[in-house]
Amino acid sequence: MSVASPHRRALLRAALGGIVLGGGTSLLAGCAAPLGQQARGTPAEAIATEGSAVLHNGLGGRGAAVGFGTRHALTCAHVLEGGATGARLRRADGAEAEAVLVGRSARMDLAVLCVPRGFLAAAPRASDLPREGEAVWAAGAPGFGPAIAQGRVEAPDAEMPGFGRGFTARMPALMGYSGGPVVDASGQLMGLTAALPSPGAAGALAFLTGADLDGLARRDRQVFVLGIRRAEAEAQRLLGRTAA
Numbered sequence: 001m002s003v004a005s006p007h008r009r010a011l012l013r014a015a016l017g018g019i020v021l022g023g024g025t026s027l028l029a030g031c032a033a034p035l036g037q038q039a040r041g042t043p044a045e046a047i048a049t050e051g052s053a054v055l056h057n058g059l060g061g062r063g064a065a066v067g068f069g070t071r072h073a074l075t076c077a078h079v080l081e082g083g084a085t086g087a088r089l090r091r092a093d094g095a096e097a098e099a100v101l102v103g104r105s106a107r108m109d110l111a112v113l114c115v116p117r118g119f120l121a122a123a124p125r126a127s128d129l130p131r132e133g134e135a136v137w138a139a140g141a142p143g144f145g146p147a148i149a150q151g152r153v154e155a156p157d158a159e160m161p162g163f164g165r166g167f168t169a170r171m172p173a174l175m176g177y178s179g180g181p182v183v184d185a186s187g188q189l190m191g192l193t194a195a196l197p198s199p200g201a202a203g204a205l206a207f208l209t210g211a212d213l214d215g216l217a218r219r220d221r222q223v224f225v226l227g228i229r230r231a232e233a234e235a236q237r238l239l240g241r242t243a244a
Helices: 006-017 035-039 045-051 202-209 213-217 228-242
Strands: 052-056 061-068 072-075 086-090 096-104 111-114 135-139 148-160 164-170 181-183 189-196 222-227
Touching: 035 045, 035 148, 045 052, 045 061, 045 181, 072 228, 086 111, 096 228, 111 228, 135 222, 148 222, 164 189, 164 228, 189 228, 222 228
Parallel strands: none
Antiparallel strands: 052 061, 052 086, 061 072, 072 111, 086 096, 096 111, 135 148, 135 181, 148 164, 164 222, 181 189, 189 222
16 A cells, blocks of 8 residues: 555654664573674675674664765664764674764754774665565664564655655564665665554563564564665765764
8 A cells, every 4th residue: 555645644644652663672682693694695685794783882782774985874863872972883793883973863863973984885775766565674783583574665655754754664673673774685775774653562562571572473563664865865964064
């Protein structure tokens, strides 16, 4: 069903009562296989191992970020705690680096980080718009559960107030996927995993147990993905405004 319909638009506008897919560190983090190992043989392999990194807070992954140019990374703003001015990033190979916040959008759920040159490779961007039913793969922070999720585009054009515009997909994305990449069958970046438009009790379960039990049990979770074209355009605007 196209998100352009009044019913679908209303659904996403009501989603402000929903939850984001980052911020809760699993008490059981580390039980899953490393991200690079999980991504092996999937279209997400290249970006998971070279073009993205997990944001760490000392206890585990809070979300992820993707490479943008040679010295920047994009993530969802809500992944950064409170008034955080940066974050520690960890690649799939274990290499770590400090990232500094250089821009936070007031238009969408987007933050731009400055990283050491070459720390993350910029992934090729999808040139075509999402198609209904198209297969997609998402990568997130390893924890109690898979760090790679496969699904399909549900609504190719969706807007979620406070988060931006992109598309929705049905996939088993977990807490810790926020800011991480969503790619197509060719491994091209389509957007950043952002939020659950209709979370139900997922947030309460995750808070109480330390694990995203709702996500582990479901295979058709509705996930909002911030479109990469709009995210990159906003990042360029932020960098132009904040550059010294």
